[in-house]
Amino acid sequence: MSESKISIHHGDLPAGLSFPKGVAIDTETLGLNPHRDRLCLVQLSSGDGSAHLVKFDGKTYEAPRLKALLADPAVLKIFHFARFDIAVLKQYLGVDTAPLYCTKIASKLARTYTDRHGLKDLVGELLGIELSKQQQSSDWGAQELSDSQKSYAASDVLHLHALKDKLDMMLEREGRLAFAKAAFGFLPTRAKLDLAGFGDDDIFAH
């Protein structure tokens, strides 16, 4: 990951970025409860090996350029476990992120030969790249992020385009692209159910 270009921005994306092949996105927060744990960082990549990290100090979440990108109907947003990230983005930026692609859902529909659907598992098996998860639970609210936090945060978005390409081929092969598209389409509602307190309930269960 040392050769990848990582830019850090405060409070919003810079002007003039474009994401013609969709944008890979991940977020880092202070914890797993969006009502309690604030959004600290949004990582983005165009799939060209570089990453933009947008850092939030917790006082303001104005970020007009980032919000416009998240809501832009012409730009696909690629996540791994979008359900969590889009709930956090809704809670803190007030934005409905769409259209969506989730590599975790794609993996669950395509890779039924395994129950290992973590990002590290996917990147290892499908791309042959070893990801470190060392900084996963570090203090993302820190004033100054360490170099290892920055490179960890970037590594969560650098491979999502390549994963999507592989997973799309597998979904196509198994005739499950339509299931995937429908599941991605339900994600905004799933995230709103989470925020409304229906997180653990399977509303489809008997």
Ligand code: MN
């Ligand atoms: Mn992450």
